[in-house]
Amino acid sequence: xxxxxxxxxxxxxxxxxxxxxxxxxxxxxxxxxxxxxxxxxxxxxxxxxxxxxxxxxxxxxxxxxxxxxxxxxxxxxxxxxxxxxxxxxxxxxxxxxxxxxxxxxxxxxxxxxxxxxxxxxxxxxxxxxxxxxxxxxxxxxxxxxxxxxxxxxxxxxxxxxxxxxxxxxxxxxxxxxxxxxxxxxxxxxxxxxxxxxxxxxxxxxxxxxxxxxxxxxxxxxxxxxxxxxxxxxxxxxxxxxxxxxxxxxxxxxxxxxxxxxxxxxxxxxxxxxxxxxxxxxxxxxxxxxxxxxxxxxxxxxxxxxxxxxxxxxxxxxxxxxxxxx
Amino acid sequence: xxxxxxxxxxxxxxxxxxxxxxxxxxxxxxxxxxxxxxxxxxxxxxxxxxxxxxxxxxxxxxxxxxxxxxxxxxxxxxxxxxxxxxxxxxxxxxxxxxxxxxxxxxxxxxxxxxxxxxxxxxxxxxxxxxxxxxxxxxxxxxxxxxxxxxxxxxxxxxxxxxxxxxxxxxxxxxxxxxxxxxxxxxxxxxxxxxxxxxxxxxxxxxxxxxxxxxxxxxxxxxxxxxxxxxxxxxxxxxxxxxxxxxxxxxxxxxxxxxxxxxxxxxxxxxxxxxxxxxxxxxxxxxxxxxxxxxxxxxxxxxxxxxxxxxxxxxxxxxxxxxxxxxxxxxxxxxxxxxxxxxxxxxxxxxxxxxxxxxxxxxxxxxxxxxxxxxxxxxxxxxxxxxxxxxxxxxxxxxxxxxxxxxxxxxxxxxxxxxxxxxxxxxxxxxxxxxxxxxxxxxxxxxxxxxxxxxxxxxxxxxxxxxxxxxxxxxxxxxxxxxxxxxxxxxxxxxxxxxxxxxxxxxxxxxxxxxxxxxxxxxxxxxxxxxxxxxx
Numbered sequence: 125x126x127x128x129x130x131x132x133x134x135x136x137x138x139x140x141x142x143x144x145x146x147x148x149x150x151x152x153x154x155x156x157x158x159x160x161x162x163x164x165x166x167x168x169x170x171x172x173x174x175x176x177x178x179x180x181x182x183x184x185x186x187x188x189x190x191x192x193x194x195x196x197x198x199x200x201x202x203x204x205x206x207x208x209x210x211x212x213x214x215x216x217x218x219x220x221x222x223x224x225x226x227x228x229x230x231x232x233x234x235x236x237x238x239x240x241x242x243x244x245x246x247x248x249x250x251x252x253x254x255x256x257x258x259x260x261x262x263x264x265x266x267x268x269x270x271x272x273x274x275x276x277x278x279x280x281x282x283x284x285x286x287x288x289x290x291x292x293x294x295x296x297x298x299x300x301x302x303x304x305x306x307x308x309x310x311x312x313x314x315x316x317x318x319x320x321x322x323x324x325x326x327x328x329x330x331x332x333x334x335x336x337x338x339x340x341x342x343x344x345x346x347x348x349x350x351x352x353x354x355x356x357x358x359x360x361x362x363x364x365x366x367x368x369x370x371x372x373x374x375x376x377x378x379x380x381x382x383x384x385x386x387x388x389x390x391x392x393x394x395x396x397x398x399x400x401x402x403x404x405x406x407x408x409x410x411x412x413x414x415x416x417x418x419x420x421x422x423x424x425x426x427x428x429x430x431x432x433x434x435x436x437x438x439x440x441x442x443x444x445x446x447x448x449x
Numbered sequence: 450x451x452x453x454x455x456x457x458x459x460x461x462x463x464x465x466x467x468x469x470x471x472x473x474x475x476x477x478x479x480x481x482x483x484x485x486x487x488x489x490x491x492x493x494x495x496x497x498x499x500x501x502x503x504x505x506x507x508x509x510x511x512x513x514x515x516x517x518x519x520x521x522x523x524x525x526x527x528x529x530x531x532x533x534x535x536x537x538x539x540x541x542x543x544x545x546x547x548x549x550x551x552x553x554x555x556x557x558x559x560x561x562x563x564x565x566x567x568x569x570x571x572x573x574x575x576x577x578x579x580x581x582x583x584x585x586x587x588x589x590x591x592x593x594x595x596x597x598x599x600x601x602x603x604x605x606x607x608x609x610x611x612x613x614x615x616x617x618x619x620x621x622x623x624x625x626x627x628x629x630x631x632x633x634x635x636x637x638x639x640x641x642x643x644x645x646x647x648x649x650x651x652x653x654x655x656x657x658x659x660x661x662x663x664x665x666x667x668x669x670x671x672x673x674x675x676x677x678x679x680x681x682x683x684x685x686x687x688x689x690x691x692x693x694x695x696x697x698x699x700x701x702x703x704x705x706x707x708x709x710x711x712x713x714x715x716x717x718x719x720x721x722x723x724x725x726x727x728x729x730x731x732x733x734x735x736x737x738x739x740x741x742x743x744x745x746x747x748x749x750x751x752x753x754x755x756x757x758x759x760x761x762x763x764x765x766x767x768x769x770x771x772x773x774x775x776x777x778x779x780x781x782x783x784x785x786x787x788x789x790x791x792x793x794x795x796x797x798x799x800x801x802x803x804x805x806x807x808x809x810x811x812x813x814x815x816x817x818x819x820x821x822x823x824x825x826x827x828x829x830x831x832x833x834x835x836x837x838x839x840x841x842x843x844x845x846x847x848x849x850x851x852x853x854x855x856x857x858x859x860x861x862x863x864x865x866x867x868x869x870x871x872x873x874x875x876x877x878x879x880x881x882x883x884x885x886x887x888x889x890x891x892x893x894x895x896x897x898x899x900x901x902x903x904x905x906x907x908x909x910x911x912x913x914x915x916x917x918x919x920x921x922x923x924x925x926x927x928x929x930x931x932x933x934x935x936x937x938x939x940x941x942x943x944x945x946x947x948x949x950x951x952x953x954x955x956x957x958x959x960x961x962x963x964x965x966x967x968x969x970x971x972x973x974x975x976x977x978x979x980x981x982x983x984x
Contacts, residue, residue: 155852155853164879169572172866207620217644272678279684391674393668393679395644
């Protein structure tokens with residue numbers, strides 16, 4: 125296990141390094157942020173001065189080395205737009221996104237698992253067909269459209285839900301969370317549901333497929349033959365076995381949801397990191413873009429690792445240390 | 450029963466009182482304020498929030514004309530010295546008295562730029578090599594290196610910060626925390642929550658009079674549809690930039706009010722004037738020598754081929770003002786007789802024939818797709834109109850973060866400190882923020898000169914000595930009458946020569962709940978002091 129983790133960490137470091145190169149040179153190719161900010165009256169001398177002040181007049185490789193040097197000291201640079209260390213901006217916004225993503229994950233599991241099991245147990249029933257149709261819709265309709273329709277129906281027409289923003293927050297361990305207040309939950313419901321749809325659809329499909337497979341496996345037949353109650357078979361024997369692919373897929377998907385909840389966050393004006401990234405790209409806030417993407421890579425690597433470890437807990441057959449990686 | 454009524458009324462009034470005492474205005478804005486440091490950027494989104502907290506020596510009225518702000522009056526003492534008399538009895542938000550030291554501190558802070566700031570307004574002080582001295586507690590002298598007429602207009606771009614609050618603080622950061630966000634304006638800083646809201650509250654001691662709103666909340670809602678939905682369901686009281694496609698419905702709906710004003714932002718097409726332009730080819734794809742854009746008949750033909758009314762009605766939802774002027778009506782420098790070109794494809798065709806391009810040619814029209822109102826759709830409309838007179842036009846619309854870098858110095862001949870633009874025909878906008886045309890003429894019509902700063906927005910590299918002479922002269926003429934005449938001459942020469950092809954002035958709209966009244970301003974900013982309750 126230790127060897128495995130060390131190997132993975134080394135791999136991760138390499139990935140991070142490659143990523144910094146790609147991202148850094150990538151955003152440098154796009155354009156110069158000074159031209160976006162500059163007032164139309166800012167003349168050549170004024171532009172040149174600002175460019176020099178931000179260090180953008182130096183060759184790209186030199187800028188990169190400076191950046192790398194700072195990175196090793198844990199400094200990802202200051203955001204051009206806000207003048208604040210990029211990392212602190214990310215951490216300031218992250219709780220909002222995490223809250224949204226976790227709420228979506230919980231919704232996906234709480235709604236998706238029972239629906240998927242139902243569809244797996246009675247695949248021919250009308251309700252099961254409805255469930256599968258719903259999962260199709262969840263997959264295929266663009267999130268953007270669903271979000272807008274939800275706003276239109278529940279906020280504008282019915283007036284039940286607030287259309288935008290995050291509700292009242294409560295401070296827990298120095299971080300603001302909104303799911304602890306009624307108003308916060310009220311604001312959280314629509315964006316979380318919208319964000320959860322794809323995950324939910326995936327959970328339904330994976331659960332159903334798993335059920336279909338596992339229900340006919342020998343060990344279930346033997347369990348039944350042993351007279352174990354159906355409820356126990358489903359909750360212990362079946363559940364444990366269908367959860368493995370679900371955990372794997374959700375683990376990966378969850379990373380994506382955190383990193384790129386962009387669409388949902390912009391539609392619902394949710395003050396999270398996804399919206400921040402889009403704004404940063406819009407004005408070419410290079411340090412912020414680079415810092416964020418590196419942060420995301422880091423997060424994916426960690427998530428991968430966690431999924432692998434969870435795997436070994438759920439499925440004792442997987443012996444990570446022994447398998448030749 | 451009758452004598453119950455006064456009692457009920459009384460109770461109703463008493464019940465209503467606490468509600469009336471907390472007047473909150475929530476504004477949904479398209480772009481978020483990135484910093485509350487008023488010297489950090491000059492983005493409209495930032496400035497409009499900062500203007501609630503900070504003030505300038507010279508304020509701008511709703512038509513962007515200079516009016517007294519923190520300076521009660523000003524006048525030129527001689528050709529190079531201006532005297533500004535400061536307003537007495539003004540208090541900072543923390544109760545300290547405002548005086549000349551704060552102004553000197555502010556200007557000193559800006560000298561040489563703010564470190565790390567992507568667009569500080571420091572260059573406004575460098576224009577004319579301004580120097581500043583305190584004469585007494587309420588008098589400031591500004592001297593320039595030669596006759597310089599627009600000192601007041603420049604100072605209208607420089608918010609004054611409090612010396613006692615802003616000395617030694619970290620740029621941007623300490624303003625966002627509120628520590629240094631001490632101004633003299635109608636509202637006090639309350640909360641800055643990035644991505645979520647900026648909140649300001651009433652300044653009970655504002656020198657400008659009673660403030661109607663107890664609290665004003667700015668909420669960034671980037672998506673057009675979401676912003677509109679937030680207004681419709683009452684999450685916000687007012688929004689800027691309602692989608693133009695929804696304007697007619699909003700105007701008819703009795704529950705909402707729309708305020709409208711033409712802005713100072715001119716949208717225009719800028720031809721490239723290099724000998725050879727990469728994106729202009731003949732019908733076989735060969736570059737053309739000479740570049741047809743250097744023939745004014747071709748430029749006029751292109752202008753006549755644009756149907757500005759159709760763009761206004763079909764693309765802009767009625768929200769544009771077709772133009773040939775470079776500043777909007779009411780601005781210093783507006784030329785009365787310059788009317789937008791009519792749509793006349795026959796004459797356009799005739800002019801092209803006359804110039805020897807009867808068979809047409811090919812051109813690529815570049816422009817942004819996320820900067821101006823309906824920009825990409827305008828580009829497509831223009832391309833179709835030009836193709837109709839035989840000039841096969843291809844559209845290349847791109848996000849502004851790519852567009853502006855390429856527009857300004859995308860050509861590989863660019864050197865450090867010397868920009869060479871890339872595009873052969875591009876659509877851009879120019880906002881005359883100062884309310885007067887001196888720098889619009891200098892910026893867009895004067896020959897590009899990296900040393901003097903002339904023509905810094907002249908991305909086609911148009912060059913006309915007759916305009917240069919007048920533009921340089923205007924920048925040195927103090928007397929307003931004479932300057933106005935010179936500017937109008939320069940504008941007329943440039944526009945009759947089709948230096949570039951104006952399309953329209955953007956018309957800006959705001960939508961709000963019925964019962965609110967908004968006095969819109971030409972410079973696109975949304976100020977709570979200009980919104981009032983009428984019910």
